[in-house]
Amino acid sequence: MVNLPPNLSVRNNHLFIGGCDTTELAGTYGTPLYVTDEDRIRDNYQGYVTALSLYYPRTRVLYAAKANGNLSILKILAQEGAGADVFSSGEVHLALLAGMQPGFLLFNGSSKTKEDHRLAVEKGIRVSLDSLDELSQLNQVAKEAGKVVEVSFRVNPALDVPTHPKIATGLATSKFGIPATEILDAYKAALSCEHVTPVGIHCHIGSQILDIEPFAQEARVLMQVVSELHRLGVKFAFVDLGGGLGVAYDHHGSAAPTFSDYAGAVIPVCTDTFSRLGIQPEIWIEPGRSMVCDSTILLTRVNSVKRAHKTFVNVDAGFNTLIRPAMYDSFHEVLVANRAGEAACGTFTVTGPICETGDILAHDRQLPDITAGDLVAVLDTGAYGYAMASQYNGRGRCAEALVRKGEADLMRRAETTQDLMHALVTPSWLK
Numbered sequence: 492m493v494n495l496p497p498n499l500s501v502r503n504n505h506l507f508i509g510g511c512d513t514t515e516l517a518g519t520y521g522t523p524l525y526v527t528d529e530d531r532i533r534d535n536y537q538g539y540v541t542a543l544s545l546y547y548p549r550t551r552v553l554y555a556a557k558a559n560g561n562l563s564i565l566k567i568l569a570q571e572g573a574g575a576d577v578f579s580s581g582e583v584h585l586a587l588l589a590g591m592q593p594g595f596l597l598f599n600g601s602s603k604t605k606e607d608h609r610l611a612v613e614k615g616i617r618v619s620l621d622s623l624d625e626l627s628q629l630n631q632v633a634k635e636a637g638k639v640v641e642v643s644f645r646v647n648p649a650l651d652v653p654t655h656p657k658i659a660t661g662l663a664t665s666k667f668g669i670p671a672t673e674i675l676d677a678y679k680a681a682l683s684c685e686h687v688t689p690v691g692i693h694c695h696i697g698s699q700i701l702d703i704e705p706f707a708q709e710a711r712v713l714m715q716v717v718s719e720l721h722r723l724g725v726k727f728a729f730v731d732l733g734g735g736l737g738v739a740y741d742h743h744g745s746a747a748p749t750f751s752d753y754a755g756a757v758i759p760v761c762t763d764t765f766s767r768l769g770i771q772p773e774i775w776i777e778p779g780r781s782m783v784c785d786s787t788i789l790l791t792r793v794n795s796v797k798r799a800h801k802t803f804v805n806v807d808a809g810f811n812t813l814i815r816p817a818m819y820d821s822f823h824e825v826l827v828a829n830r831a832g833e834a835a836c837g838t839f840t841v842t843g844p845i846c847e848t849g850d851i852l853a854h855d856r857q858l859p860d861i862t863a864g865d866l867v868a869v870l871d872t873g874a875y876g877y878a879m880a881s882q883y884n885g886r887g888r889c890a891e892a893l894v895r896k897g898e899a900d901l902m903r904r905a906e907t908t909q910d911l912m913h914a915l916v917t918p919s920w921l922k
């Protein structure tokens with residue numbers, strides 16, 4: 492039997508989330524439907540804050556907006572006091588619209604445009620620089636605006652981490668960051684720029700990391716760099732350790748490290764160095780997945796069941812709605828939401844409606860007997876779920892609902908056929 496997280500429960504054979512019956516939610520809002528439990532996000536945020544501040548009071552959580560950029564989710568986190576790791580002008584606008592303070596944002600990214608830099612300068616948002624080329628471009632933009640912009644550089648710590656190679660971001664061969672061996676020269680160059688002031692340092696080693704040691708290793712690399720930069724005269728306002736803490740997608744007994752495990756492994760590494768240097772910068776972290784992943788389920792309706800060499804359950808959500816299984820071979824727990832109390836009686840493969848063989852949400856799962864019209868729930872889809880959805884195969888993206896203590900409302904409507912057309916223009920010779 493699947494171990495359900497605290498925001499999910501089974502009542503009268505139905506799966507509930509945040510006190511709401513999933514079969515009613517699917518009936519009201521249609522499927523596919525992402526359903527997010529607000530309290531779970533607030534709890535995760537507070538879990539981080541409590542764990543970090545136990546070790547050091549000057550900590551800040553910058554939610555990685557890329558994981559789930561719905562405005563309502565950003566608003567919830569803004570209410571809690573979070574900042575955000577933003578990776579595009581779009582994410583900057585959303586975070587500000589949600590009520591986040593510009594000073595609590597860090598504009599990350601290895602390939603920013605002049606417009607991105609202009610926006611950061613105009614709004615007073617700090618920028619994490621990824622190259623010397625970017626440094627001179629930002630300096631020029633700030634000069635034109637008659638302003639000085641505060642920056643950090645992203646360090647590439649050359650760490651091999653235990654995760655899917657596509658989401659390891661701090662390998663020596665990765666496109667991100669400046670090698671630790673070259674970082675001093677980058678800060679020297681920044682110190683000589685009139686319109687840029689280096690006030691921080693930034694790092695990210697990868698995502699869905701279930702070991703704590705790589706985070707401690709990263710902190711040790713960063714602290715070595717911080718010590719050298721301190722000697723160079725850099726005045727640190729923040730040290731940003733990045734995100735990356737993994738979650739347990741398998742609900743049959745596996746566990747992920749806790750926020751306390753994380754804080755206990757990394758914060759003392761930093762505070763030891765801070766005390767030695769006599770500095771007190773803020774420590775920032777940028778969690779995405781571990782903040783929102785378990786807050787959300789994806790509800791998808793069974794269109795048909797086909798008994799072939801396997802039993803295929805054809806549902807209405809495919810990799811257009813949730814790409815993670817197709818892209819990273821990732822595992823998501825699957826339940827039959829309207830038979831949630833029934834015992835498994837067979838092996839089923841849950842497949843989407845997309846015209847590709849790889850459109851499989853779940854392989855060979857033990858589930859109760861399923862028929863057309865049943866409702867399947869895919870768990871832990873709050874991070875990189877809707878955020879990576881597409882309109883492939885001419886399908887509008889689905890709706891997102893928010894639930895809170897038995898109350899439900901939409902936080903994004905489903906796209907219509909008209910939405911599929913709205914950005915299309917016809918070249919003159921085809922009119």
Ligand code: LLP
Pocket residue numbers: 555558576599658660695697698699733734735736777778779780781815819874875
């Ligand atoms: N900060 C930076 C600079 C990042 O690149 C990322 C994620 C984060 C923070 C948040 O990391 P998290 O706490 O979520 O692990 N689409 C992939 C994950 C890509 C992560 C990319 N960077 C997936 O579905 O597994």
